[in-house]
Amino acid sequence: MGSSGDQCWGVLTDVDRISGWISVVGDVREVEHLARYSAVLADRMGPFTLKADLDVLVTDLESPRSITIRADGEDRQVGSRITVDATLSIDPTGDGSVVNIRGDYEVTGRIATMGSSTIRQKATKLLEEFAEAARHDLG
DSSP: OOSOHHHHHHHHTOHHHHHTTSTTEEEEEEEETTTEEEEEEEEEETTEEEEEEEEEEEEEEETTTEEEEEEEEEETTTTEEEEEEEEEEEEEETTEEEEEEEEEEEEEEGGGGGOHHHHHHHHHHHHHHHHHHHHHHHO
16 A cells, blocks of 8 residues: 555554444444444344444554454344454555555354354455455555
8 A cells, every 4th residue: 555654553543434444333432542442343144133242452552563453242132252353564665555454253153153154255345345445545
């Protein structure tokens, strides 16, 4: 991406901005800046409507190079739990910076009975949505 490292860091740590990059995330609230947040994950998967309150913790921070988060949540009505571990890191290049996105997720409970391929397709779609919004905002 063509933005400088400082510009990328400013965007990637603007939680209100990046939460808008993922259509299934809403009601984001900062509890402690660059440390703890809350959010709601709401989505439809097959016959299920998932709505999970997420507790989001920053587990590693190397300002202004990388941030790692862990999001945990549960939808008691559907009986499913979701955990996401993700890292956004910025590597300088000759003409700007490259943003790297790494992550893992785990879904358990009734939603998981839909099968791993359905969940994997949904996760891939959300990652593509996030990456496209990042490309658009960061140039």
